[in-house]
Amino acid sequence: MIDISESVMQFLLALIVAGPLVGAAAALLPAPPGLKGKSPDQAVLRHGIVVTGAVLLAAIVLVLGFDHSRPARMQATTNLHWIPALDIRIHLGVDGISLPLLVLTALLTFLCALYSYFKMPAGPSPKAFVALLLVLESGTLATFAVLDLILFFLAFEMVLIPMYFLIARWGGAQRTRAAWKFILYTLLGSVVMLLGLLLIGLKSGTFDMVALATDNGRGLTTSVQVTAVLAIAAGLAVKTPMWPLHSWLPDAHTAAPTVGSVLLAGVLLKMGTYGFVRIALPIAPEGMHTFAPYLAAFAVVGIVYGSLACLSLARKGNNGDLKRLIAYSSVGHMGFVLLGIASMTPTGVNGALFANIAHGLITGLLFFLVGALKDRYGTADLDTLAGATGAALYGSAPRFGALLAFGAVASLGLPGLAGFWGEMLTMFGAFDPAEGLSRPAFLTFMAVAGFGTLLTAAYLLIVVRRVCMGQRRANAGPVADVQGYEFAAWTPLVALTVLAGLWPAVLLGLTDPAVQKLLAGGKS
Template identity: 70%
Template sequence: MNVLLIALLALPLVGALLTLAPGLLGTAGAGAGGGSGEPGDTGGGSSDQVGRRWLRLGAVVTGADLVLAIALAAGFDRDHTARMQAVTDLNWIPAVNVRFHLGVDGISLPLLLLTALLTFLCALYSLWRLPAGPGPRAWTGLLLLLETGMLGTFAVLDLVLFFLAFEIVLVPMYFLIARWGGEGRGPAAYRFILYTLLGSAVMLLGFLLIGIKAGTFDMTVLAHRHGAGLSHQTQVLAVLAIGIGLAVKAPMFPFHSWLPDAHTAAPTAGSVLLAGVLLKMGTYGFVRVLLPVAPDGMHTFAPYLGALAAVGIVYGSLACLALVRPGARGDLKRLIAFSSVGHMGFVLLGIATLTSTGVNGALFANIGHGLITGLLFFLVGAIKDRYGTADLDRLAGTTGAALYGRAPRLGALLAFGAVASLGLPGLAGFWGELLAMFGAFRPAAGLDRSAFLVFMTLAGLGTLLTAGYLLNVVRRVCMGDPARTGTGAPDLTPGQPARPGTVGAAGAGGANGNPAGIADVHGYEAATWAPLAALTVLAGLWPAVLLGLSNPAVKALLGGS
């Protein structure tokens, strides 16, 4: 088991290092068009052929990593989900008592699986839809390095290692946005890196404070002590410092302002991983680090965390309602980004209750949001490829974009993603938000119940507003007159792949400027999106598959409550 976990982290790192080896998969002939972006390529095949080899390498490595994650889950002891399994504990830096400590329990296992799945789907999608940029080789290397950092964040059990893994993801995500992103990618990438680095610097101070005062950075030892040996003042300072860094990544209102620009500018795969995994790293840190290590400090800040979470829920919904309004020139990717502020507000509200019900709801909402928002960003990327825009006003015009009539399967999937995101019972978005509000109805002892009832009411209002804007999106994008001629370039004919290094290349699917001829869901799109849709239904109909894993581990982290 421990070999599987080490291999899970090492495989994408080795794959990323392979992309630095010159001429490993051949070199492109001089002067070939649509190049791989690697200077000095000569001989060994066309640029497109070499590029596709690198993309296939990325798909093979991430696919193998997904298989390892599934094998890890298959061997996981579900009767002892609160116990760390697949443990590796080695002395790494004795001078400062830092250990190479890995392990997985019922809290981290679903996040490891989600990360491996989404990264593989992004690599698979990139085989046909790689955005214009430096080239497939660089894209593959950055994607694999990003996966290493994401998986490491959920597997390490030492605060210093956690910080390193938490930071590894910033560099590849910065370049994915800055080099392969769309309009405004430069400022969006700078804002992303600036906010997250500043937050991480403050977070590191909190980690050092805990390590110095407790005499160890080992997260399992600190969790077992449950705050013993750390004064109330130390815990308050640690929660404040670490919480700021985690809140930026979560993203919690008002530390969220980097998110809409980053999502709007990022390529499709970047948006999927940013929303599906990177945001979960912040909320996971609250559960894994702050709840067990500094319980008194969390108790002090819980009402403030709950208040900001409730405000974030309403704020995110109101921002989306403003974007979906006709004439607002709202961008669909920006709308989903703001919706994430609201949805992650439910996660933070569940954590703020300091109850097993609320925290289990938060962890369930993490997984549900990753599945649903990942699917939505894939769908919006496909719509932008077909129409040449994600601007709601340009898409809908006066009668609607009419996806039901022009591409019925694509329209049905978008409607499915929307109703899943608004929390329809029977789908993955329902249970996490419901449990978070249940936790707010009866928060932990010592918390002001009247305040949390207000937070619960605001969260309930947020669900109504969420339904309002998502159903409005469905009305404007999926409905309308399919015979109306609109703007935007048509997509490829069914089954015609885009060349590596390009996106949205025009095919023979219809005359330019006639979206009535757009292609419906391609085979590679169906293969990429189907697992997310199926798991969204599975988690909604069988919530015990996740709650059975997390509940014992959550109770242990909360001190057996």
């Protein structure tokens, strides 16, 4: 930790949230003559790298200046009047819960900008692409930094439009249908969520999330809490995505460009689970307690359903698309996150937050890899990649094959890698849920989730065997192994997956004090 004044910390957080918006506006302007390089397109893509790199650097400095001895305290706070009549404020701050998500978002967006500089997806103007990418980053970062319910809703909605256009204009086959499905599902869920947020704000007299969390629902009746959680959870569950509100996700991932899939899986899905932890758990605990068993039940159904869908796609002759398979795997992995939240225990919630970060790192890497695989072979169809014209990556591109195998074993929860700790802790949380929750029911949920881990291992190992192993056809042309820019974009994700797996205390040391305080109603 380095000693940085609170005013500098406030500036850094404001820069992290607002900087990408300024960068998006600048991306639409003509490039200065001396910065055009070989073409204006190259200049604007380089601009995207510079802006996202500056945001990532600011996030790293914010981490270094963060008081790690008090991660439960909101730091780098800004609290300004915005709409006094409604007591809506521009309230920003970070604690041990939101800080890792801020860094994850900044890192993945920078890596996507770097990757796009060398592998720009086919579509309209790169200016629009870079501007949309930066608006998406700003909205996601704001979601994790704002501490006002109305600002949270606005940031939550801000990401929908850029992601819609990234899918609709730069996506693949069926992109228009997938983009419309994405926007309709998420918008309808958000409308219901807004009603719940307004109910809490109007009944409690404030939209301030810190004050509401400290009050811990004491100013809200049980009926208000139950109604509010039902409405808020509906919107958050769509974004998570929770079974059976998940059907927009496979279509969106299949159609989205590579960087769109990376950001959608890596950070956008985390906005839903973050909302459960930041809003539902501390602000309406009685309402959350009422719905926790149902949330857990939907979560474990999603774990098994997602794994069975992946097994079906991985089977020979089913023409399974690898991007679609990884999308369905996200339904299962996010089910573990929801199970941990539903346990309403520090162990379970810490596991959920750890699984959030692990999923962002691992699934982001997998979508990068599958996108590159599709670029090389012209398809992500598993039967084609495993058939007579198959990839056989261990023989044709061994470093690429090793990375794909690494991503697969990390995703299945191999001990020593990041995916293991989140799943284990969420099941520990289900083993001994919060007081008042049915332990037999949660033991059943834990057993079903454990069965889901076996199914996860089965389909991922099938994918590795079919894509990486086998004989190359005799007349197969040369296949490029991992390129320099790919190595630069993917190595940080590999390194952090290993670091989090071998040294989980780095992340748990941040989240645990903040979770303890959140569940205790803001009392240290």
